[in-house]
Structure formats: structure tokens, C-alpha cells
Amino acid sequence: MYSISDEELDHVYRFALDLANGAGEMLQKSVRGRMQSNSLTNLQQEEKESAVDLVTKADEDVEAFIKRSIQEKFPSHHFIGEETYSKGASRQYLIGDEPTWCVDPLDGTVNFIHLFPMYCVSIGFVVNGKPVVGVINAPFLKQTFSACKGRGAWLNEKQKLPLIRNPIPPIPPNAPSGCIFSCEWGKDRRDHPDSNMHRKIEVFLNMAAEIGGRGGKGGMAHGIRSLGSATMDIAYTAMGAFDIWWEGGCWEWDVCAGICILEEAGGLITTSNPPNDFETAPIEPVKLGSRLYLGIRPAGPSSIETSREGQERAIRETWRRVRGLDYLRPGV
Amino acid sequence: MYSISDEELDHVYRFALDLANGAGEMLQKSVRGRMQSNSLTNLQQEEKESAVDLVTKADEDVEAFIKRSIQEKFPSHHFIGEETYSKGASRQYLIGDEPTWCVDPLDGTVNFIHLFPMYCVSIGFVVNGKPVVGVINAPFLKQTFSACKGRGAWLNEKQKLPLIRNPIPPIPPNAPSGCIFSCEWGKDRRDHPDSNMHRKIEVFLNMAAEIGGRGGKGGMAHGIRSLGSATMDIAYTAMGAFDIWWEGGCWEWDVCAGICILEEAGGLITTSNPPNDFETAPIEPVKLGSRLYLGIRPAGPSSIETSREGQERAIRETWRRVRGLDYLRPGV
Incomplete structure (x- = not known):
């Protein structure tokens, strides 16, 4: 079992927020480029497993940026990212007890390609197999969801989640009706x-x-x-x-x-x-x-x-x- | 057939943009109230046709605001709104050639109740049976879509639609594949x-x-x-x-x-x-x-x-x- 101090965790959380912000900005830069110049053909799509599983150059660039930033800041931490993992042959689960970053540089790739705003960067940090820091940045929507173990979850670092909380509504009596x-x-x-x-x-x-x-x-x-x-x-x-x-x-x-x-x-x-x-x-x-x-x-x-x-x-x-x-x- | 001058149409378009903005702000005011105080019970929901067809007080208040504003500004124009129409017995189509506003004060009511951001105000203006002005304001997302006949369509009044336009992508060769x-x-x-x-x-x-x-x-x-x-x-x-x-x-x-x-x-x-x-x-x-x-x-x-x-x-x-x-x- 690994132990991580509150101070270290704060440090990781702050870093993850900045990193997700920077990565989101990279995605939007790519989007702006596509709005100004030739779009789909410029995306350098490759087909992976099927026509709906597209990987774009932005995916790979953003993952490389995130991985490099983490390795510079926390050289002892492990890293699992969608793009690097998907290039490997194994489909084994690789996360153990040691501090590990678990990253999707671009979730909602199809949306990103079509410019439907529901895409995001997802940066998680795992210790002893449990996610203890998470940041999701949806840059088109300007929505950042974040949490750090023991400190609650937040929208844009200012609105506590869930949004309706005074009181938080109970589960409807006949759920899934009402859900x-x-x-x-x-x-x-x-x-x-x-x-x-x-x-x-x-x-x-x-x-x-x-x-x-x-x-x-x-x-x-x-x-x-x-x-x-x-x-x-x-x-x-x-x-x-x-x-x-x-x-x-x-x-x-x-x-x-x-x-x-x-x-x-x-x-x-x-x-x-x-x-x-x-x-x-x-x-x-x-x-x-x-x-x-x-x-x-x-x-x-x-x-x-x-x-x-x-x-x-x-x-x-x-x-x-x-x-x-x-x-x-x-x-x- | 009615004719409407370019100047009148500009006037209507500008007014519709301001109106949608004001109506969106009313929805967000109601949302902020729910984040601070008791939520679902405060919404004064009534069941209409089924449990998934909820009407909220916000719907009715926003429609009343829009209707009143239009009647003050353009007393000769007709008005069709979801809430007022739904209270009538007939399901006949009522829009003729005369200038008519066609308004949904809140589309995506279920989303609004649950605070999922995909809800909006929709304000259309019809002449000779054809929509010639349209404004959709999604206030949580801060996205306003608008158009005026002959003047193109816009996101937030500054980005021309479609967003990817240099060039605008063709329909994929094997559509719906790729769509x-x-x-x-x-x-x-x-x-x-x-x-x-x-x-x-x-x-x-x-x-x-x-x-x-x-x-x-x-x-x-x-x-x-x-x-x-x-x-x-x-x-x-x-x-x-x-x-x-x-x-x-x-x-x-x-x-x-x-x-x-x-x-x-x-x-x-x-x-x-x-x-x-x-x-x-x-x-x-x-x-x-x-x-x-x-x-x-x-x-x-x-x-x-x-x-x-x-x-x-x-x-x-x-x-x-x-x-x-x-x-x-x-x-x-």
C-alpha cells in the first residue's frame, strides 16, 4: 500500500487542473484551425478497429503533452493513456497500487470530429487502485468537473456538486420513473x-x-x-x-x-x-x-x-x- | 400575402435576440433559486399528459413575459406559444399568412427540471407561413443560435453557421455511415x-x-x-x-x-x-x-x-x- 500526504495530494490536484486546462486549450486550438481551413481531411484520421473508432492527430498530440508534463513533474508516477495503451497488443489491466495517472486525452472523438460540443479531456490519478483525483475538462462548453478525495467535487472550481443541494433531491420513489x-x-x-x-x-x-x-x-x-x-x-x-x-x-x-x-x-x-x-x-x-x-x-x-x-x-x-x-x- | 420590409425584418430580428436573451436570463434566475433552496418541490410541477410531460411555473412565466413583450412592441402580430396553445382544446394548426410569433418558452423541460444543460428558449417569427426569423437561446450553455432570412445563421452572433466552413464538408459518400x-x-x-x-x-x-x-x-x-x-x-x-x-x-x-x-x-x-x-x-x-x-x-x-x-x-x-x-x- 502506498501512502500519500494531504499536501502531495493537493499538489497533484492543482497540477491536474492546470494540465486539463492546457490540454483543453490544445483541443480548442485544433478546432479553431478546422473552422478556418479544410476540415475533415486535415484531421489526419486513421481507422482503428472500425469506422466509428477514429483516432485523430489531436488525440495523440494531447496525450503526448500530458504524458510529458507528468513525467517532468512526477517522474516516479506511472502513466496509462488511451493512445499509448491502444497501440500495445495486450488488453490486460495494468494499474496496481503505485501512484498512476490514467488519462483519456480526448473522450467523445466522434463528437470532436463533428464539432458537437460533448467532448473532453479526462485526467485521473489512482493510488492503491482507487481514483483519488479526477478532472474532466470540456473545453467547447467551458465546463470543468473536478474532485480530490475528501474535498468534494466541483464544477468550474466554484459550484459544489451536485448542483441542486439544498436539499439534494432523494431518488424518486418509483425509479427509474422520474429518472x-x-x-x-x-x-x-x-x-x-x-x-x-x-x-x-x-x-x-x-x-x-x-x-x-x-x-x-x-x-x-x-x-x-x-x-x-x-x-x-x-x-x-x-x-x-x-x-x-x-x-x-x-x-x-x-x-x-x-x-x-x-x-x-x-x-x-x-x-x-x-x-x-x-x-x-x-x-x-x-x-x-x-x-x-x-x-x-x-x-x-x-x-x-x-x-x-x-x-x-x-x-x-x-x-x-x-x-x-x-x-x-x-x-x- | 404579406410583405415585410428589410428594415422591419431587421427590427424584428434585433428584438427577438433581445427577447430570447431576457427569457434565458429568467430561466437561469429560476435555476439559481433551485440551487439555493428546495428544488423539485419548489418547481410547482403539474402533470399534463403523462409523468414525462411536465410543465413548470418557469415555462408559464417565461411565455407570459415573451407574449407581453411582443404585444407591446408589435400589437398587430399574432402569437402562438406552447403553454397557451396547450391549454386550448383544439389541436388545429393555426398559423396563416399574417405575421405570427411562434414560441416555446422552454424546450427540454425534463432537462431543465434535472438541470441537464440541454434546454432552451425558442422564438420564431413567421410571415406567409414561412419562418423568417429564429432565435434559440440555451442559457446554461451560453449558446445562442440565430438567423434572419437572407442574412445567414449565427452562433452567439459572431460565428457563422455551419462552424466548419472552409470548405463545408460534403455529405459522406456512404451516408448514414460517417454521419x-x-x-x-x-x-x-x-x-x-x-x-x-x-x-x-x-x-x-x-x-x-x-x-x-x-x-x-x-x-x-x-x-x-x-x-x-x-x-x-x-x-x-x-x-x-x-x-x-x-x-x-x-x-x-x-x-x-x-x-x-x-x-x-x-x-x-x-x-x-x-x-x-x-x-x-x-x-x-x-x-x-x-x-x-x-x-x-x-x-x-x-x-x-x-x-x-x-x-x-x-x-x-x-x-x-x-x-x-x-x-x-x-x-x-
Whole structure:
């Protein structure tokens, strides 16, 4: 086990905020270039696994900037970044106990390419396997979400999360009714009856359908949202805007900063794949590298439930309506 | 037919911009109140048609402000607003040739309640049945989309739409592959096999699935987005961020400003329900009150197509993959 002093943690947090700011500025510089000159062709896109998995030069430049900055400042810290990891052959989970930065230089790459504002830099810092600092900077929106363990979570360093907090609303009594449910379509678009895409569709339908529909699974969610960035989805869950964030297939760099921010805001996060005994199983802490995530927003108590009881109820009511997704990960 | 001078139109446009700004500020004032005091219970929600169709006091106050301001400034103009219209019994389309303001004081009400930033004020102005001024103000995001007939479309009055414009990208050769497709789940959540919800799901699946999937209808769209506000969807289509916006069930106040902005930006908009001869049918101009909309972003020419040819191809490739939705409207 590693120990890190409060002073060191402050130092890391301050540095992460500045770094995310600088990286966001790099993304916007690239955007301004595209607004003034030839756009898509200038982006130097390469196809990775499929036409929806695009990597841009901006991704790689921003990751190189972040990695270099961290190595100069904290030479003993480890570094995991989407672009460098994706070039390796292994899909093993590599984060151990030692202090490790876990970075997505650009989440929402498709949005970035199309200039839809929902893209961001995500910088997480992990000690003993737990995210303890997280910064998400969405530069087009001028929104920075940040947290440091024990110090709460913030929007633009001045508004405490969740935004509505006097009091923080309890989980609605008939959740998912009254809830906004957030999930992305993702890159796995195979048209097999049992593919992840078809499993997700089943979940969307269960969440959206009228009460009594879908063989009793109809949840009549208040809304279904797909933004094209899992990182922004978690950020808005921490903000309290989304009630339920359910996802599979993303990686530790997509969620590392977000998990810290969501937990510091008072949210609860566990696995998206329901256990067999979903009505009574203990709610296990999320595994950073699991690729399976279910987050519930910060919630206040009601007259009959604690905050945690309401959140656990939302998790079980989600598990009741979802199917497990097929994402395996060696060593997690 | 009414005629309106350039000077009058300028006057209306300037007034609409100021009005949307004032209305957006009212929404944010209500938001700030909720961040400081009891939230959901203070919103004075009433249920209209279902639990997902909430009307808030802010809606009504903002509409009253907009209506009063217009009546003072332009006493001869007609006014259609969501809140006043919805209280009437008729569902007839009421906009004629005379100058008419068509206003949604708050689009994305569910987002507004949950404090997800995708909500806006939408102010349109119609002459001879055509939207000629449109302003969409999203106050949380500090984004104002605006247009005046013949003068182009703008973000925050300074960036011309679409944002990427040197050159404006053509429609991708295998659209909907390479495209972001935007559509909302809507309020009709009936679980009949032929309900609008199930028809929409079929469309989502066709758009998302791999090429060759879905019996040949798989479109492998670059992304599927649902923001919870049709008005914001159109705004982002005008911006060029979304390539295809397909929707049914919204009303003239949801789309009036957006149609003007999309058309002035260079987009194309028609009906979402495919004609029988969808491969060859003429692309008819959109009917404001039709409740059925299909918008394509502004596009540049390619080496083999004009802008319009690319947009028409995107419309036909969308029609090929969608089902007609069941929204009837007397008199349209």
C-alpha cells in the first residue's frame, strides 16, 4: 500500500487542473484551425478497429503533452493513456497500487470530429487502485468537473456538486420513473440477436416503456440520453443531471476521473452486469478496469430512506431491467 | 400575402435576440433559486399528459413575459406559444399568412427540471407561413443560435453557421455511415408492437447496425444522439455537428426558430415520413405544422455532387431506413 500526504495530494490536484486546462486549450486550438481551413481531411484520421473508432492527430498530440508534463513533474508516477495503451497488443489491466495517472486525452472523438460540443479531456490519478483525483475538462462548453478525495467535487472550481443541494433531491420513489437514464450506443454494432447492441436496445426499451409494458419491466424513465461521451455521462451524473448511468465497454481512462468525481459528489457506482441474486446481493464497489459500470447520482434522504438506501434501490431497479453485457477483461 | 420590409425584418430580428436573451436570463434566475433552496418541490410541477410531460411555473412565466413583450412592441402580430396553445382544446394548426410569433418558452423541460444543460428558449417569427426569423437561446450553455432570412445563421452572433466552413464538408459518400444521427425517444412510450416508440427503435437500430445488418438496412451511423430537446437537435444540425435529424411528434413552436436557422445555415428540411416512391419522389419543402421533420446539415459539394444532391441523397438514404410515424394533424 502506498501512502500519500494531504499536501502531495493537493499538489497533484492543482497540477491536474492546470494540465486539463492546457490540454483543453490544445483541443480548442485544433478546432479553431478546422473552422478556418479544410476540415475533415486535415484531421489526419486513421481507422482503428472500425469506422466509428477514429483516432485523430489531436488525440495523440494531447496525450503526448500530458504524458510529458507528468513525467517532468512526477517522474516516479506511472502513466496509462488511451493512445499509448491502444497501440500495445495486450488488453490486460495494468494499474496496481503505485501512484498512476490514467488519462483519456480526448473522450467523445466522434463528437470532436463533428464539432458537437460533448467532448473532453479526462485526467485521473489512482493510488492503491482507487481514483483519488479526477478532472474532466470540456473545453467547447467551458465546463470543468473536478474532485480530490475528501474535498468534494466541483464544477468550474466554484459550484459544489451536485448542483441542486439544498436539499439534494432523494431518488424518486418509483425509479427509474422520474429518472434520466444515460447510456451510449457504443462501437459494437454487430447485428446478432445476442450482440451487445441488441442487449443495449433491450435495456433502452425496458427503461423507456410505459409502466406495465415489456412484461412488467417497463420503467417509464423520465428521459433517455445518449451524448456520445461516456466521460461526459458520468460528469453529468455527478452533477445530478442524470440519475442513472449504465454502461459497458468503456475503459479505465474513460471513467477514472469520473469515478472520483461521482464518488466525491456523493454518487454510488458499481457493476452494470446484474448478479443472479440482484434483489439482495451486496452492492460491491466498482472495479476500475471492469469495463462494466453503473453509477447513481448523489441523492438526499427521503422521509423513509437514507441516501444510500435510495441509491441501492435505484441500482436494483436498474439491474432488474438490464441484461449483462459481454465484455471480458483479463485479470479483472 | 404579406410583405415585410428589410428594415422591419431587421427590427424584428434585433428584438427577438433581445427577447430570447431576457427569457434565458429568467430561466437561469429560476435555476439559481433551485440551487439555493428546495428544488423539485419548489418547481410547482403539474402533470399534463403523462409523468414525462411536465410543465413548470418557469415555462408559464417565461411565455407570459415573451407574449407581453411582443404585444407591446408589435400589437398587430399574432402569437402562438406552447403553454397557451396547450391549454386550448383544439389541436388545429393555426398559423396563416399574417405575421405570427411562434414560441416555446422552454424546450427540454425534463432537462431543465434535472438541470441537464440541454434546454432552451425558442422564438420564431413567421410571415406567409414561412419562418423568417429564429432565435434559440440555451442559457446554461451560453449558446445562442440565430438567423434572419437572407442574412445567414449565427452562433452567439459572431460565428457563422455551419462552424466548419472552409470548405463545408460534403455529405459522406456512404451516408448514414460517417454521419451523426439525432432523434429523441419522446413521450409516446406505449409498448404496442406498432407504437411510435417501437417504430423509433426500429429506426435507431437500422441506423446504428453494421453495414449488411438489419436485412441490408444497417447504416453504421457514426453516432446516435438523444439530447432530450428537439430544438437543440435542430440547432446542432444547423451548426453542422449533427448530419441527420429525424423526428416526429414535436410541434411548430419546437421547430419554428430551428427551421429558419437550419435553412439559413444551408441545411435542407422535409418530412420524416418516407413517401412510397422514396427513391425518386421530389423533396418537398417542410410543412411547419406537420409534426414530421427530417433535417440534413449544411453540406459542401464534392467532386461528383452539388451540395443539394448530397443532401437529397442523405434524405433518401434516411427514408430507406425509417418507418413513418403516427402523428396526425388536422388541417396540415
